[in-house]
Each structure stands twice: as structure tokens, then as C-alpha cells.
Amino acid sequence: MNKRIKKILQQNEVYILIIIFALSLLIQFRSGQFYTPNNIVDILSAMVVPGMFAVGAFLVLLSGGIDVSFPALASLSAYAITKSLLDAEYSGNILVPILLAIVIGIILGSINGFFVGYLKLPALIVTLGTSSVFKGFMQGTLKSKQLAVIPSGMKKFGTSALATAENAKSGLTSVLPVAFLVLILVLIITFFVLRYTMFGRGIYAIGGNESAAYNAGFKVKRTKFLLYVFAGVIASVAGVIRVCMMQQAHPTNMLGMEMNIIAGVVLGGTSMVGGKGTLTGCMLGTLLIVLVENSLILIGVPVVWKKVFVGLLIVIGTAMSAYQVKRADKQRVKLTVDKEVA
Amino acid sequence: MKKTSFLKDKHVKRLVIIMVLWAVFMAITRFSKFYTVINFQTMFAQFPEFGLMSLGVMVCMITSGIDLSVVGVANTTAIASALLMRSIGGDTGTMAVFWIPILFLFAILIGTVAGALNGFLITTFDIPPILVTLGMGELFTGIGIVLTNGAAISDFPKDYAYVVNSRFAGIPVQFIIFALVAIVLAIILTKTTYGKKIMMIGTSQKAARFSGLKVNYLLIKTYIISGICAALGGMIMLANYNSARADYGTNYTLQSILIVVLGGVSPAGGRGKISGVILATILVRVLETGINRFPQISSYYISLIWGAVLLFVMVLDYFSENNIKLLKRK
Numbered sequence: 001m002n003k004r005i006k007k008i009l010q011q012n013e014v015y016i017l018i019i020i021f022a023l024s025l026l027i028q029f030r031s032g033q034f035y036t037p038n039n040i041v042d043i044l045s046a047m048v049v050p051g052m053f054a055v056g057a058f059l060v061l062l063s064g065g066i067d068v069s070f071p072a073l074a075s076l077s078a079y080a081i082t083k084s085l086l087d088a089e090y091s092g093n094i095l096v097p098i099l100l101a102i103v104i105g106i107i108l109g110s111i112n113g114f115f116v117g118y119l120k121l122p123a124l125i126v127t128l129g130t131s132s133v134f135k136g137f138m139q140g141t142l143k144s145k146q147l148a149v150i151p152s153g154m155k156k157f158g159t160s161a162l163a164t165a166e167n168a169k170s171g172l173t174s175v176l177p178v179a180f181l182v183l184i185l186v187l188i189i190t191f192f193v194l195r196y197t198m199f200g201r202g203i204y205a206i207g208g209n210e211s212a213a214y215n216a217g218f219k220v221k222r223t224k225f226l227l228y229v230f231a232g233v234i235a236s237v238a239g240v241i242r243v244c245m246m247q248q249a250h251p252t253n254m255l256g257m258e259m260n261i262i263a264g265v266v267l268g269g270t271s272m273v274g275g276k277g278t279l280t281g282c283m284l285g286t287l288l289i290v291l292v293e294n295s296l297i298l299i300g301v302p303v304v305w306k307k308v309f310v311g312l313l314i315v316i317g318t319a320m321s322a323y324q325v326k327r328a329d330k331q332r333v334k335l336t337v338d339k340e341v342a
Numbered sequence: 343m344k345k346t347s348f349l350k351d352k353h354v355k356r357l358v359i360i361m362v363l364w365a366v367f368m369a370i371t372r373f374s375k376f377y378t379v380i381n382f383q384t385m386f387a388q389f390p391e392f393g394l395m396s397l398g399v400m401v402c403m404i405t406s407g408i409d410l411s412v413v414g415v416a417n418t419t420a421i422a423s424a425l426l427m428r429s430i431g432g433d434t435g436t437m438a439v440f441w442i443p444i445l446f447l448f449a450i451l452i453g454t455v456a457g458a459l460n461g462f463l464i465t466t467f468d469i470p471p472i473l474v475t476l477g478m479g480e481l482f483t484g485i486g487i488v489l490t491n492g493a494a495i496s497d498f499p500k501d502y503a504y505v506v507n508s509r510f511a512g513i514p515v516q517f518i519i520f521a522l523v524a525i526v527l528a529i530i531l532t533k534t535t536y537g538k539k540i541m542m543i544g545t546s547q548k549a550a551r552f553s554g555l556k557v558n559y560l561l562i563k564t565y566i567i568s569g570i571c572a573a574l575g576g577m578i579m580l581a582n583y584n585s586a587r588a589d590y591g592t593n594y595t596l597q598s599i600l601i602v603v604l605g606g607v608s609p610a611g612g613r614g615k616i617s618g619v620i621l622a623t624i625l626v627r628v629l630e631t632g633i634n635r636f637p638q639i640s641s642y643y644i645s646l647i648w649g650a651v652l653l654f655v656m657v658l659d660y661f662s663e664n665n666i667k668l669l670k671r672k
Contacts, residue, residue: 066472121656122609124408124472128596129652136646143640256592259410259476272470304487311481315463315474322469 012269037165052238064274065123069131074239109232117224144251158244207274353606390520398571406611407471411479416576431499457569461562486588496585506581544611
């Protein structure tokens with residue numbers, strides 16, 4: 001029993017959950033607006049796009065890499081799809097944009113995958129480079145501008161409601177978009193891939209120790225390549241969904257999201273050196289970042305302080321989880337030493 | 343040993359070749375618009391702002407770390423200095439010249455504090471540098487926004503910008519500041535043991551620790567150097583724009599990393615030469631100014647070109663390090 005409690009307390013997810021709960025209580029006390037149906041629904045729908053980005057970033061971090069190109073990739077893909085469908089006067093349903101997003105995601109993701117997987121170049125520098133290339137391609141070659149109109153099928157998908165919630169007191173209603181199901185789908189697929197496929201186990205193995213994974217027979221290069229392709233597909237679909245949900249294509253307003261997303265994933269206990277991390281933790285960390293970004297205004301914190309709080313959260317949160325890892329490692333060393341002595 | 347020194351030279355040689363090719367190209371196509379004294383004076387006044395930040399990122403990357411907080415530190419320093427000047431001289435008033443060195447000392451102080459915080463968090467808690475400096479960058483940008491309410495500050499005495507924007511014997515003061523910092527840093531890196539020690543940390547932190555180096559102390563020192571470089575870069579931005587704002591120069595983060603990698607510093611640490619980084623800084627500025635002389639090319643292409651150049655250089659390194667010869671395959 002005692003052991004089990006100790007084990008639970010060593011998990012990062014528990015701490016994040018406690019922090020989220022405390023924050024939600026604080027917001028509830030200060031404003032009385034947190035535990036209202038519409039606020040919960042608002043937060044859930046604010047989670048859709050960051051949540052999908054976080055899954056991609058999480059997978060790459062698991063393998064010991066890092067991907068900072070996903071906002072640029074998503075922007076490029078979403079803009080190209082919206083623009084070309086508008087030009088073609090496309091009026092069908094959401095399937096074609098999603099399929100296109102998957103194709104473009106595969107292409108752009110395989111660029112990252114080629115450089116990182118097959119050429120073994122450092123992931124941070126490669127994705128910084130491709131991020132710059134994607135952005136330049138979108139703004140220079142495609143001459144991107146804000147598109148105020150989007151194809152009707154995408155618009156319909158973005159507005160169709162899975163559930164509506166009304167706040168009895170203020171009369172405000174919030175809509176949970178059908179797009180939320182896409183996030184759930186991505187989570188389910190990722191869960192199964194990570195747990196039941198050789199590809200998923202390979203990601204953990206490579207993140208833990210690359211040469212050991214190679215010696216154990218994992219095809220390291222191919223796994224890495226496919227990983228970046230997979231992450232590219234998730235990001236690309238997320239980009240299209242964001243356009244649907246916002247009812248317009250703004251080419252640059254996704255750029256700059258990468259660091260907060262990665263910070264959220266790391267807050268959730270994913271190790272930056274790879275090999276360690278859970279999908280639950282990844283989602284909880286993202287939820288915490290989304291909460292801080294969206295709900296500070298409810299406690300009466302002025303908007304100008306937002307970045308200070310996010311920065312503090314990243315520094316303190318990562319310091320805490322890094323400190324825990326350090327402590328756990330020390331304990332493990334101590335245990336093995338004790339055993340050897342005995 | 344011999345192999346690494348050869349590699350370093352090759353990076354510098356490659357940069358020189360690209361620069362000469364570009365200079366010849368500009369001479370053929372846009373001679374009258376590019377080769378003017380004023381154009382070069384402008385370029386040499388502009389590049390120190392991101393050049394200084396790149397020097398900071400360089401020392402961190404040599405230790406196999408990275409500093410993503412440079413832009414945040416630079417902007418906050420610029421804002422704090424602008425506010426200080428305003429309290430000295432009033433909205434439009436004037437300020438005695440002796441305040442300018444004091445302002446620079448103030449900037450160095452801010453940079454030291456920022457760098458020490460970065461270094462402290464990295465060494466004490468074992469947090470990856472990329473996360474610490476990202477969070478600190480966000481935090482500093484946030485402080486800048488709080489100090490200014492998100493707006494630009496431009497109502498401070500003009501004397502500062504006047505002095506820094508002037509030229510000394512035809513050479514822009516900004517460049518003189520950059521050159522001084524670069525010389526000091528070059529001496530630190532090549533003539534003191536510190537330079538060798540951080541190379542060792544970059545090659546293998548564990549080995550460095552076991553061979554008795556005070557790794558934590560050295561790392562904190564490294565991030566302090568980076569913080570000071572960033573703060574001075576911020577002071578130059580303040581002079582060049584004659585105003586300060588929390589979101590100036592946001593693309594300098596990527597650009598400084600690009601410059602450092604282009605200059606032959608290995609992202610894995612342990613290798614790097616200041617001459618390469620300085621050459622790369624100048625090259626990036628010359629390329630951008632050159633491209634701007636062609637009005638038909640959209641300025642948005644610049645980020646595409648930078649990204650492509652970065653990837654290209656990395657691939658070149660890959661092929662040369664693995665001894666793969668593209669042309670001779672028999």
C-alpha cells in the first residue's frame with residue numbers, strides 16, 4: 001500500500017493534476033466562472049488545436065528529437081489547401097480538405113524526416129531551418145494574405161456543434177465543435193500506435209538509447225523518418241481544423257506557438273532527452289498551458305501579464321519536473337549500490 | 343587534433359568563398375547601388391545588433407547548450423534603459439553625455455543578472471538549456487510588455503541615439519562596440535583556459551566533470567557572457583530604432599542560431615571559432631542587403647533563403663564529415 005502511494009506520488013501527472021485543480025479552484029473563487037458549463041466547453045474547444053500539436057511534439061520528444069517546425073508546417077498546409085479549394089470553387093464536404101492535409105503533411109513531414117532520420121542531423125537545427133523555409137514558401141511563393149472566406153464545407157465543419165452549453169447566469173452559450181472528435185481520434189490512434197506497434201515501441205526505444213535500439217534490431221533511420229512524417233500529418237490536419245474553427249485563414253497567427261506547446265508537453269513529464277513520457281501527461285501539461293493562457297483574465301490578471309505568467313510556469317514547472325527526475329535517478333543509483341553492497 | 347583544426351579552417355574558407363562569389367555577383371549586376379560608402383556604413387551599423395546576440399548564442403552552443411532568451415533579454419534591456427533615460431532627462435529633455443557609459447554599465451548589469459539566472463537554473467536543476475532559456479525569454483518579454491503596456495517607448499532623450507548613431511572617422515559607433523566585444527571575447531576564448539574548458543564541456547560534460555573542471559561555475563559564466571552580449575545587442579537596437587518595444591526583432595532568435603551554425607559551430611558542442619561566426623554575421627547582412635537591391639524579389643523570400651542555406655550547410659557538413667564525395671564516385 002505504502003509502496004503504491006509512493007509510486008503514485010512519483011508520477012509527474014499527479015502533480016500537474018493537483019496544480020490544475022488548485023488553479024481551477026482559485027479561478028472559481030475569484031470569479032465564480034470556472035465550473036460553469038460554458039467555460040468548460042470553451043476550454044475543451046480551446047484544447048483542440050494545441051492538443052493535436054502537442055501529440056506531434058510529444059512523439060518527437062519521446063524519440064529524443066525536437067520539432068519546432070509544426071506551426072509553420074500547419075500554416076503552410078492550411079493556407080495552401082484553403083486557397084486552392086477557394087480557387088477551385090470547391091463546395092463539397094470536409095473529407096477532401098482533410099485528405100489533402102494528410103498528403104501535404106506526409107510531403108512536408110518527410111522533408112524533416114529525411115534530414116533528421118537518414119542524414120542524422122540535429123533535429124532542432126533542421127526543424128528551425130525547415131520552419132523558415134515553410135514560412136518563406138508560404139509568404140513569398142504563395143504570397144499569402146488573410147482569407148476572410150473559406151470553402152463552405154470547411155465552414156460547416158467548423159461551426160457544426162457536438163454539444164452546446166449555456167451559462168444560466170450570464171446567458172452566454174458555448175459550442176463544442178465536432179472538431180473535438182478529431183482530437184479524440186488522434187489520441188486514440190496515437191495511444192494504440194505507441195502501445196501495440198513496433199513503430200511505437202521503437203520510438204520509446206530510440207529515445208531511451210539509440211544504439212541499444214539499433215542493436216536490438218529496430219530500424220532506427222526508418223522509424224525516425226516515419227515519426228516525422230506522422231508528426232507532420234498531425235500538424236497539417238490540426239492546421240486545417242484551426243482554419244475551419246476560426247472561419248478564416250490567417251497565415252501567420254499560428255507561428256510562435258511551438259515553444260508553449262513543447263513547454264506544455266515537458267510540463268506533463270515528457271523527458272527532453274527522450275524515452276520517457278505518457279500521453280496523459282502530455283495532455284495534462286497542454287491543458288495547464290491552455291488554462292493559464294485563457295483563464296488568467298478570469299482572476300483579474302491584466303492581459304499584459306500573460307507572458308510573465310507563462311514564462312514563470314515554464315521555468316518553475318520544468319525545474320520541478322527536472323528536479324524530480326534528478327531525485328529519482330539518485331534514488332535508483334542508491335538502490336542499485338545498496339544491492340551490490342549487500 | 344589535426345582534423346578539427348582543419349575542419350574549422352574549412353568553414354571559414356567556405357564562408358569566404360560564398361562572400362567573394364556574392365560580392366562578384368553584386369558587382370556585375372548592381373554595382374552602382376551596392377558599392378557605395380553609405381551602403382556599407384548602413385550595413386555595418388545594422389549587423390551589430392544581431393551580431394552581438396549571435397556571439398552570445400555561440401558561446402552557449404560551444405558548451406552544447408543554446409540560448410533562446412537573447413531577444414527577450416535584449417528587448418527588456420532596451421526598455422529598461424529607455425525608461426531610465428526618461429527619468430534622467432524627462433520626455434524630451436536632454437541628458438549629459440557622461441550618462442551614456444553608465445547606461446552601458448546598467449545594460450551589462452541586466453545582462454549579467456539574466457545570464458546568471460539562466461545558468462543557475464540550468465546547472466542546479468539540470469533542466470535542458472533550451473527550456474530554461476525559452477522560459478526566461480518568455481518571462482523577459484513578459485516583463486518588457488508589463489513595463490510598456492505593449493506599446494513602443496520613444497519619448498526619451500535623443501542624445502543617446504545621436505551618440506551611438508554617429509560615426510567615428512567614418513566608422514559607425516555600433517560597429518566599434520561590436521568589434522570591442524568581439525575582440526574581448528576572442529581573447530577570452532583563445533588566450534585563457536576558459537575557452538579550452540568550455541570546449542571540453544561541449545565535447546563531453548561528464549568527462550569534463552570527472553577531470554575536475556568546475557562545470558557548474560563555467561556554465562553559469564558562459565550564460566552570463568551570453569546575457570551581456572544580448573543586453574548590448576539590445577542597446578544597439580535601442581539606438582538604431584530610436585525606440586524600444588517588447589516585440590522588436592523576434593526573428594533574431596532563428597537568425598542568430600543560423601549564423602552560429604553557418605559560422606562552423608557544431609550544434610552538438612565542442613567546436614567553434616569566433617572568426618567564423620563574425621564572417622557569417624557579415625555574410626547574412628550582405629546577402630540580405632544585396633537581395634533588397636532587387637525590388638522584384640519579395641522580402642518574404644529571405645526567410646526561405648535563410649532556411650535553405652542553413653539546411654544546405656548542414657548537409658554539406660554531413661557529406662564532408664562522412665567523407666562522401668559527391669563528384670568522385672567511381
